[in-house]
Amino acid sequence: MNIAIRNGRVIDPKNSFDRVTDIYIQSGKIASLGAVPPGFEARREINAQGLIVCPGLVDLSARLREPGLEYKATLESEMGAAVAGGVTSLACPPDTDPVLDEPGLVEMLKYRARSRNQTRVYPIGALTRGLKGEWLTEMAELHSAGCVAFGQSDKPLPNNRVLMQAMQYASTFGFCLWLRPQDVNLADGGVAHDGEVATRLGLAAIPVCAETVALSHIILMAKETGARVHLCRISSSEGVAMTRAARKQGLPITCDVAAHHVHLSEMDIGFFDSNCHLVPPLRSLGDRDVLRTGLLDGTIDAICSDHAPVDEDAKLLPFAEAEAGATGLELLLPLTLKWAAETKLPLVAALSKITGEPARILGVEGGHLTPGGDADLCIFDPDHYWTIEASTLKSQGKNTPFLGWELQGKVKYTLINGNVVYVD
Amino acid sequence: MQLPEAEDLLTVLTARIRQGISADTAVVGIHTGGVWLAERLHRDLQLALPLGALDVSFYRDDFGQIGLHPQIRPSDIPFKVEGSHIILVDDVLYTGRTIRAAINELFDYGRPASIRLAALIDRGGRELPIAAQYIGATLDVPPAKMLALEKKADGKLGLSLYDKRQGNE
Amino acid sequence: MSNNPQLNKSGQLQHLLTTEGLPASILLNILDTAEPFVGVTERDVKKVPLLRGKSIFNLFFEPSTRTRTTFEIAAKRLSADVINLNIAASSQSKGETLLDTVNNLSAMHADMFVVRHAQSGAAHLIAQHVRSDIHVINAGDGRHAHPTQALLDMFTIRRCKRDFHNLRVAIVGDILHSRVARSQIHALTTLGVPEVRVIAPKTLLPAKVERLGVHVYHDMAKGLKDVDVLMMLRLQNERMLSARLPSTEEYFKYYGLTPEKLALAKPDAIVLHPGPMNRGVEIDSVVADGKQSVILPQVTFGIAVRMAVMSILAGS
Numbered sequence: 001m002n003i004a005i006r007n008g009r010v011i012d013p014k015n016s017f018d019r020v021t022d023i024y025i026q027s028g029k030i031a032s033l034g035a036v037p038p039g040f041e042a043r044r045e046i047n048a049q050g051l052i053v054c055p056g057l058v059d060l061s062a063r064l065r066e067p068g069l070e071y072k073a074t075l076e077s078e079m080g081a082a083v084a085g086g087v088t089s090l091a092c093p094p095d096t097d098p099v100l101d102e103p104g105l106v107e108m109l110k111y112r113a114r115s116r117n118q119t120r121v122y123p124i125g126a127l128t129r130g131l132k133g134e135w136l137t138e139m140a141e142l143h144s145a146g147c148v149a150f151g152q153s154d155k156p157l158p159n160n161r162v163l164m165q166a167m168q169y170a171s172t173f174g175f176c177l178w179l180r181p182q183d184v185n186l187a188d189g190g191v192a193h194d195g196e197v198a199t200r201l202g203l204a205a206i207p208v209c210a211e212t213v214a215l216s217h218i219i220l221m222a223k224e225t226g227a228r229v230h231l232c233r234i235s236s237s238e239g240v241a242m243t244r245a246a247r248k249q250g251l252p253i254t255c256d257v258a259a260h261h262v263h264l265s266e267m268d269i270g271f272f273d274s275n276c277h278l279v280p281p282l283r284s285l286g287d288r289d290v291l292r293t294g295l296l297d298g299t300i301d302a303i304c305s306d307h308a309p310v311d312e313d314a315k316l317l318p319f320a321e322a323e324a325g326a327t328g329l330e331l332l333l334p335l336t337l338k339w340a341a342e343t344k345l346p347l348v349a350a351l352s353k354i355t356g357e358p359a360r361i362l363g364v365e366g367g368h369l370t371p372g373g374d375a376d377l378c379i380f381d382p383d384h385y386w387t388i389e390a391s392t393l394k395s396q397g398k399n400t401p402f403l404g405w406e407l408q409g410k411v412k413y414t415l416i417n418g419n420v421v422y423v424d
Numbered sequence: 425m426q427l428p429e430a431e432d433l434l435t436v437l438t439a440r441i442r443q444g445i446s447a448d449t450a451v452v453g454i455h456t457g458g459v460w461l462a463e464r465l466h467r468d469l470q471l472a473l474p475l476g477a478l479d480v481s482f483y484r485d486d487f488g489q490i491g492l493h494p495q496i497r498p499s500d501i502p503f504k505v506e507g508s509h510i511i512l513v514d515d516v517l518y519t520g521r522t523i524r525a526a527i528n529e530l531f532d533y534g535r536p537a538s539i540r541l542a543a544l545i546d547r548g549g550r551e552l553p554i555a556a557q558y559i560g561a562t563l564d565v566p567p568a569k570m571l572a573l574e575k576k577a578d579g580k581l582g583l584s585l586y587d588k589r590q591g592n593e
Numbered sequence: 594m595s596n597n598p599q600l601n602k603s604g605q606l607q608h609l610l611t612t613e614g615l616p617a618s619i620l621l622n623i624l625d626t627a628e629p630f631v632g633v634t635e636r637d638v639k640k641v642p643l644l645r646g647k648s649i650f651n652l653f654f655e656p657s658t659r660t661r662t663t664f665e666i667a668a669k670r671l672s673a674d675v676i677n678l679n680i681a682a683s684s685q686s687k688g689e690t691l692l693d694t695v696n697n698l699s700a701m702h703a704d705m706f707v708v709r710h711a712q713s714g715a716a717h718l719i720a721q722h723v724r725s726d727i728h729v730i731n732a733g734d735g736r737h738a739h740p741t742q743a744l745l746d747m748f749t750i751r752r753c754k755r756d757f758h759n760l761r762v763a764i765v766g767d768i769l770h771s772r773v774a775r776s777q778i779h780a781l782t783t784l785g786v787p788e789v790r791v792i793a794p795k796t797l798l799p800a801k802v803e804r805l806g807v808h809v810y811h812d813m814a815k816g817l818k819d820v821d822v823l824m825m826l827r828l829q830n831e832r833m834l835s836a837r838l839p840s841t842e843e844y845f846k847y848y849g850l851t852p853e854k855l856a857l858a859k860p861d862a863i864v865l866h867p868g869p870m871n872r873g874v875e876i877d878s879v880v881a882d883g884k885q886s887v888i889l890p891q892v893t894f895g896i897a898v899r900m901a902v903m904s905i906l907a908g909s
Contacts (some may be wrong), residue, residue, distance in 0.1 A: 199799035200613070202713040202736030202775055207800070218809075271598055272714030316692050317713035320735070479629060482641035482904075491908025492643075493603075494622070498629040532638035 001043050001418065002026050002180035002245055008048025008379060012055060013352030014359075014368035020040045023053060025375040030372050044420070048379055051323040051412055054086025054351050054353055056376035057369045058358040060256050061232065062329055065396075066112070066123070067105065068097025073396040075112055078329065081395035082119040083422035084328040085305075086378030086411040088368050089359065090119055094126040095153035101126035101137045103145035111148045115260035118421055120376075122362055124178055127166050128154060136166055149230065151178030154279050154324075158184045160217055167227035176363070178317035179218055180232040181239065182280065186210035191320045193283040197266040203319060205280050215239055219246045222253060230361055231255040233306060235280035237290030242297040254361045255290050255299060258306035259335040260326055260401060264288070268401055274315045274322035275401045278306075295353060302358040303339075305332040309397020327397035331388065333380060334407035337392045341408070347382075375418035384410035430573060430581040433544050433560030434461065438468050440558045441542055445469055448537075452476035454526050455497050457515030457573030460581060461544060464515060474502040476510075483525035491545065505534030507568045509560070515573035517543035520554035544584070548570055598720060599786040608720040608729040609902050613779040620783055626782045630761070630897035633670065635643050636878050644673035647704040652719075653732075654691070654710040659869065661734055663892075664707045664741075667899035669897050673704075679755035695719050703727055705906065712774075713737035720770055728906040736770050741902055742867050743776035745895040747784060749887050750822055752894070761818055763790040763858075764807075764847060766826030766875050767797045773867045774826055775805070782806040792816035793848065797836040813847065813854050820858040824868045825850055828875045841874045851877045855885065863887045 003025040009034060011038050017033070018137075022038055024031040031037040060093060062082065065073040082090060092109075094100035100109070106123050108181040113121035114134045125147030129135045139150055150170060157179075170177050190206030194197040198205040215231070219242065222229045234240060234255055235302035243255050265285045269276045276282055308325025315322050332354055340350030359367025366376050387406050390398040450473040453462025459477045466475040467582050481496045512526055523541060530536060542558035547565040570586040595615050601607040606619055632642055649668045651661050661677060666713045680694060689697075695706070705728045708716045713735030720729040725799060726906045733739040747757075754760060762781055768774045768791050782805075791802060792810045803809055810816030817823065828844065838844050850864065864886045866874075872878045 194800040196801045196804045198774070199801055200805065202734075202738070202772055204736075205800060270693065272717050274718075313690060316718070318691070318710065318715040318735075320714075320719055322711050482629070482633070482643045487643055487908055492626065492904050496626060498632040500632070532640065533636055551769045556672070 002041060003046065003415070003418065003420070004042035005046045005048050005053055005377070005379065006051035010053045010369065011351055012369035014055070014356035016348065016369060017369065018348045023369070023377070025415070025418045026191045028242040028375055030369055030371050030373055030375050033369065046379065046413060050383070051361055051381050052347070053377060053379050055355040055367050055369055056414065057086045057332060057354045058330065058362065058376050059087045059090040059332055059354070060302055060358045060361060061258075062087070062090040062092055062305055062307035063095065063309065063325075064092050065309060066109065067384070072311045075116070076095070076282065077394070077396040078307070078309065079113070079116055079118045079394070081327070081329040082362050083414040083416070084394040084411060086333050086380060086414050087329055088119055088376035088378065088414065088416050089122065089362070089364060090360055091122045091124050092147065093124050093151065093153035095131065096174055096406050099126045099131050100124070100147070101129050101131070101142075103138070103141045106142055106147055110152045117419065120364075120366070120416070120417060122364060124148065124153075125150045127133045127152050127177065128157070128162065130356040131156045133159060133162055136169055137177055139151065139170060148364065149176040151232065152180070154180060156167065156182055156184040156187070159223070163217065164225065165351050166223050167221050167295040171225055171227040174228070176228040176230055178230045178232050180210050180391065181214035181218055181234070183210045183214045186213060189368050191277060191281065192269060193266045193281040194231060195266050195284050197269050201269065201272060201319070204286070208283070211239045211280065212242060215242050219251065219253070221377065222246075222250070222251055228252045232363050233258050233261070233280055234294070234300060235261055235283050235287065235288045235289070240290050240294040240299055244294065244297070247299065255294075256304050256358070256361070257295065259303050259328060259332055260306070261288065262295070262303060262339050263335060264401055272319040274319050275326060275399050275400065275403065276318065277319055277322050277324045279324045280324060292339065296343070296345070301353070301361055303332070303353045303381075304338055304358065305329050307395070309395050310399045312398065315399050317340050326400045327393060327395045328400065329395060331400065331402060331407070332391055333378070333411060334409040335402075337382065337409040338368075338407060375415055377412055377413070377415040379413040379415075380409055380411045382409050384408070386410050425585065427583045427585060428563070430544060430559055430583045434464060434581065437542060437544060437560040438465060438556055442469060444540070445471065446509065447472055448474060448482070449473070449511060450503050451511045451513055452478055452501065452530065454512065454513065454514045454522060455479040456473065458513045460563065460573065461515060462513040465542070473508070476501040476503065478526050478528055478529055480522055480525035483529045485521055485525065499564055501530075501533045505536050507529060507535070507537050510536045510539045511542050512539055513542045515544050516571050517541070517546045517554075517556050517559075518549050520550045520552035523554050524552050545571060598717060601909060606905055607909060608716075609740050610716045610720055610729065610731045611779065612740045612743050612776045612783065613738070614770050615783065617783050617785065619888045620744065620747065620780060622812075623744055623898065623905060624751060627748055627894070627897040628906060630900040631894065633900070634896055636892065640670050642672045644668070644671040647673040647907055648702060649675050649705045650698050650703045651674045651675060651707045652680060652709070653678065654680045654708070654715065655733070657709055657733070660709060663801050663895050664730075664732060664899055667896050667903060670896065671900055671903055673903070679848070691715065691718065695696055695723060699724055699727060699829060705730065705903065707732050709715050709733045711735055712852050724779055726801070730902060730906065733772055735772065737772050737773070738776045739772040740776050740803070740891070741895070741899050742773050743780040743870035744902070745891055745898040746824060746865055746867070747780050748779055748894045749865060750863070752890070753887060754821060757784040757786045760786045760818055760821045761790070762786050762787045762822040762824065763792055763820045764824045764826065765792045765813070765816070765850065767828050768802060768826070769799045770829065771826050777824055778805050778807055790816050790820070794838070814857060817854060817857040821862055823850065823855070823858060823862060823864045823878050825851065825864065827867060827869065827873055845874055849875055849877060850880050852879050852883070855880055865891055870891070
């Protein structure tokens, strides 16, 4: 279908493009920006006056809870949340049930996701079987089945020799390892940052060194093996400094941060708000500020939602017993805009953290508006204020520390492959 | 309205009680005004048994409506209640509910041989079948008013009338 | 921090969950109210009819005969009906959630819940979800808070020392895992104690503990100097199984309260312990039974303080 999107402010970070113009979409591709393609006849016109048109968002971590965890969320509910959030591509971690450690499971997930003609789903394969940290999975087979990288999600890798061999094996094939740095023993039993709030509330703590010790192992082994590593959910200022230093040495390391870590700190736990039970834990205000610096100077490449819908019962428990995680697909855009507004960052720079940059890390097409590319777009109203409530979220998970917050920026249209898949 | 002098009433009350006391009579004042009166009675009547004091906050029947009173004082009954002849002393006798609470509390200390009641003023308005044996005076006070005993700087006692909601009249 | 979950709309105490964040006036009101209850517990009939007809549920998700008993006695002396539930042994093992249990009991017309739970924040969670006419008393949640214990300690200190404003208080032992220590620290600082010290090896101190308003010491000789009040903490045996401490013997040698170490404090210093004591681990028997020990009066005052808390809550 031919679609013309008129008079929107078109922002394409990858091409450093920021101008009010028209976009023409033909046969699922972006035909041109500005000039009408020869012979183009619009079947549908979208008036984007006052709206921003950007590449569809690319989310580096969104749990769809299928297979196996359908009581928390389903492919249907979470794909609906994704498009409502303007997310057109997402990477899903392997922590499903069963875990994504066999090609058949990956193919099934890809098939089920594709059949909905919605957000493109890129599975991260399990690095070890059952995520148990013992035997490597058949990475090459999993790659053929559709896995774009390999990781352990939030399951720790307790054995450095396994990590070393995983790096050697993955780098043999040029695969990237997605690792969340956390030392098993130092983090064991902890539920909150080892700081003032955990001390006050009497919560078992996770020290910063749980992140930095693991990070040092990863960096040293990446250096030795030459493996490509993507660091997931960095949380501490010291972790940012170490990542910056490693990148300065030229190591092939990329890094992301969860949107909630860009805004919140341990203080937001308040009186045991289980919606703030997150992994890694919310750290100090100082850490949060350094995460923001890391985003600005490029040490941190991307912001992800770290979407983890949790059923209500699992959150209605004492803080430590409550399941960790927050719903986030629909908040990725407004939280990124909020960060940009607070730091006076131009939108073109801010949006790159949720479009072009994560697409580069994933190694997939998309995340830009270059003519000829897939027409995956997000059209949002930057001036639309809305309150985050259970009723305003499409995701089956209503658990987020931002409940009750008023955020700016709402998705009005989402297009995938040139099809309008969401209209607000 | 014209209020009688508390000191005059106390003199009358003391004289009336004097006829009814024996060696095993004890006086127990109800906080706060009743305790001031009981102190004076105890001194003037030269009673042998030590003075008792009750704070009936834990026995009141309006706890469910208004909660615990602030500034509760400990009750102190420094003699053996079992078998004693007690004169309970309060400043103003009104609904009778405070006296009911005080009698209940006394019984938690033991079984007295008898309890009599002395009050400086009986303002009527009883809601329970309670009567005083010794009264300084009876006085008609409108229901919207609160009558209270006060201790002045010189230690003399005086009566004051308040609106139930506002301050001094 | 948002509005205080312990206070109702008119600023009265609705729940007692922690000593943190409560104004000194509320803490002092509890102590003042406890005074006349001490007299009640010394009478022939140790009972007042204040809470007649009220149902108080002791919800103990973590077994503790001792604490449960003190709450039970307090409630019974107020003439309330007490229902003891040892939940660790019943519904939780059948998969019923904490809030299921609480909702079920609320439907039985409970007026008050006394909650003991192994997880920090459990009492807050219950308070958030109960009917608005039900009061919750935290009888210990994980490492977080044990407010009635701290209040009875404050009551004991005030009885012995009269005033809080010129005291030097030292809390000794496993601060990291202690809900008692946290509640003591907040109560002491709120009541105006100018110098609160904590003394422990670094493995038993939580991060940034000085942010709670205390001075940190690792050496008993320095930490006990010129102290008016010593608050000893129980050392749980399971701490010995971890890498936090090498042995009870070494702990006793460096942090156990012996007559020699007590001599470093002021001559009229008093010694408190929340019980049950590990004699020869955190405290020497000579000190525990000595004339500076106020450990037994603490137990007596504990009943009066809990009666005060229950009456204030029931009347709010």
